[in-house]
Amino acid sequence: MRLVVVGNGMAGSRLVSEVRTRDPHMKITVFGAETRHPYNRVLLSNVLAGSSRPEQVRLLDPAWYASHHVEAAFGDAVAHLDRDTRHVVTESGRREPYDLLVLATGSDAIVPPIPGVERAVPFRTLDDCERIIEAATSARKAVVIGGGLLGIEAARGLAGRGLPVTLLHLAGHLMERQLDVEAGEVLGETLNGLGVEIRTGVSASGVEENGVRLDAGELVEADLVVLACGVRPVTGLAAEAGLEVRRGVVVDDELRTDDPSIFAIGECAEHDGTVYGLVAPAWEQAAVAADVITGGKALYRGSRLVTRLKAKSVELAAMGETQLGEEHAEVVRFSHRARGTYRKLVIQDGRLVGAILLGESDAVGTLTQLFDRGGPVPGDRAGLLFPGLASAPVADSPTLMPDAAKVCQCNNVTKGQIRACWEAGARDVAAVASATRATTGCGTCRDAVEGIVGWLCEQEGVSV
Template identity: 30%
Template sequence: MDDIVIIGAGEAGTRAAFATREAGFSGAVTLIGAEPHLPYERPPLSKPLEGAVQMKAICTTEALEAAGITYRPGRTATRIDAASRTIALSDGRALPYGKLLLATGARARRLACLGAERALDFRTYGDAATLFSRAETGGPVVIIGGGLIGMELAAVLRGRGIPVSIIEAAPRPLGRAVPPRFAERLHARHRGEGVRFHLGLGLTEITSDAVMLADGTRVPAETVVSAIGVLPDVALADRAGLATANGIVTDAFLRTSDPHIFAAGDCAAVSQPDGGTTRFESWRNARSQAETAARNMTGAHEAFCAPQWFWSDQYDLSLQVTGLPQSGHQSILRSIAEGELEFYLEDGRLVAAAGLGTGNGVARDIKLVEMLIAAGITPDRSALADPAVNLKGLLKSARAA
C-alpha cells in the first residue's frame, strides 16, 4: 500500500497534494480539510475587497479532479493508528495510508481574562466574515495584540474610518518579528492614522462595551479582536505518540518520529543544525515545506533549506523580511527611492535583510538579497550602503566568483 493521505487543507496540505503528482506519484492521494470550502489562502482574509472578505481559492474543483486528488472537506481526523497505518475520521470512516502528511497548521492562542469569550479570533474565513460584518456598525474596535495580524487589521479598519485601539503587553508593537527600525516607523504611521495604543499593559476583563486594563483604564469597545498569536495544532500528533515540542518535531527531511509520517507548515518544528527546532510561520515557508515533504514522501531525500521570508502590507507601506535578523548582527542601511533597506551581517557574511517602502518598492531588492544570501557572499559594507551600487551587479559578481 503506497497511498498518501494529507491531513489539513491549507496552503501546506493543498500544495503538498499537487506536488506529489508533480513528483510523478501515481498512487491514491487524499486531502482532508476541516472546513466545508475549497482550500483557500489566509493572507487575503485581512484585506477585504470593497467591504467583502476575500476567499481566494488555492485551487479549483476541476484542478483537484484533473490531478486525481480526492478532497474530503468538512471532516477531521480524530485518531492515527500508527501500527496499522490507519486514520479514523470524524464521519466514522477509517482511511489507510502508506505515507501520511500532517499539515494541521495552528490555532488561535486564547485569552485568559474574564469575558475572554467575547473576543473574536481571526484565523479562518468565518472569523474574518464575522469581524468585518460587526465592524460595519462603525463602533470602536479594540485589537488585543500588536503583532503583524493586529497591525494589518488596524490599518484596514482605519481605512474605513473605524475607531481602533491596540492593546499590547510588550512595550512596543511588532516587537517579535520586525526589526526595531521598521517597527517604529510602522508604529508612527499607525499613530498618525489615528490608532490609539495602550502598551506595556495587561487586561483584566472584557465587558459588553469595553476592555478593562490592569491599570484601571477603560477602553471603549463595540468589537474586540484577539490577535495574540497562534499555537501549533499538535493534538492529533500527541495522541499518536509522535514527538512534539512547540510543534510536531521533524528531522531536516520533514519526517516525524514515525518514518511513515511527515509534517509541514505552521505545525512543524523542524530540526536545525545547532540541535534546536524552528517553526516557520509564513505563507512561503508553508508552501516550500509542502513541496519538500511531498518529494520526500515519494522517494526523494531532500533537506528543507528554504530561507525565512514574510511580508506585511499596512496602509500604503509594504514590509518584507528575508532571513532571521538578530540583535547581534551588524546592520547596514541603504536608502532607496521607494523606502529603505537594512542588511544584516554575521561575521561579515550577509544573512538577512528587511525593507520598508511604498507599494512594491522594496520587493525586487529583497528578492535580489535572497539570492545574495543563497550565494553566501561576504560583501563590501560600503557597497551595501551605497544606493548607486546595483544589487544585481553584486549578484553577478558573486556568481562569477
C-alpha cells in the first residue's frame, strides 16, 4: 500500500505520525510546500512575542522521518493530481504513484486587493513571523489589519516588544464570530490598556509608504503593516482534479472525497457543511483518517469548538453559540469592565451550548467539560461562573476531577490518561507531553497538566 500525503503542516504531519503508529510498514511519502520541517502554527504568536524560539514550535524532529521510514519532500509542492493513473506531479516534475492520497493543503492568508498591499506582511507562516520580527526591530509604529484571533495575537505580540500598535478591524467589535458585542468591547478595552490602539468599523483602502489609508481618507501612520484578514482553504488541486469543492474539499464521515482513494483533512476539508479553522478538529480528523487508511473502522461526526486566545496578559475562552440572546436561550451574564472581566453562559434545554470567559477565571476547565460532553448544567448557575464562591469544591481540582475529564482539548487527553502515563513513569510535563501529546497544541492546558502531575507526585510522595 502506497500512501501519499499532500501537505506537511499541522494536519498532514499528524496524519503521517498517526498512520505510522498504526502501521509500521506502509510506504508513506509526504510533500510539503514549505522548505521547513513541520511546526506548530498555533504557537507562532509566542514566537512573535519573543516567548518561544522557532525551534521550540517544531512538531516533528528532523530525524523522525528517517527513523520511521517516511520519505519527506520539503519545498517541492504538488502541482497536479492525475486521478486516472493515480500519480501526483510536483513543481519539480517528480511523479509519485499512490494507492491512497490524503490532501492536507491547509489554508492561505487572505490578502485584500488594495493598492500597495505588497508593502504589508501576512501573518501566517514561520517565514512571515520572522519577517515581522526583523521589521519590528527598526520600526517606529505598526498597524495590524484584522481583529480576529490572529490579528489580536499579532498586535499583542508586537506591543509586547515595545512597539506602538494600531489594530484596524472592519466589524463593529473584535472577534465578532466568537464574541458578542459587549465581550468584544471589553476585549478591546483590555488590549488598549496593554498598548494596542483599537479602531473598529474601519476599512483600509490602501497601504502607503507611511501607513494605511482608510476609506474615509485618514492615514494611520506606520512603517510596519501586518495582515491578519483571515484565511481561505487551499482547494485548487482538488478542484482541478474534478473533486467536489464548495468552501473546502467535500468529505464524508470517513474523510473521503467523492473519489474513495482520496481523503482530505484539516483546514482544506469541508465536512457536513463546515470548514474548521482550529487545530483540534484537524487532529481529530487525522486520527479518524489514519484508522480508515490502516483498515480500521472509524467515523468523524464533527467537532465541538473551543477557541482560546494566546496573548500575554489576556485570558479568553469562547465556545459554541455565544451570540444567542434571552429570546432563544437562558443567558447568564456577568460584566466588570473596569477589571476586564466578562463571563457569559448560554443554556438551552438544561445544557451548555455556549460560553465566553474573558479575564482570569477558574471556571474554564469545568465549563469546557460541560460543553464538550453536553451534560446537564447544575442548578447553581452562579457557582459555574464563580467556582470559588460555590459551597462545594469544583471539578477543576485534580482531587475531584473525574478521570474522564478532558484536560487537553487539542489532543483529546483526559485526566485518566495523564494518570496512567504518570503511573508508567512520566514524572514531569515533558514526559507526559511525549506520551500523550498534551500541551503540544495551543498550549493553554499546560498549567492544568502541571497541576495534575504535581498533585500525583504529592499524593505518592514522589519528588521530581
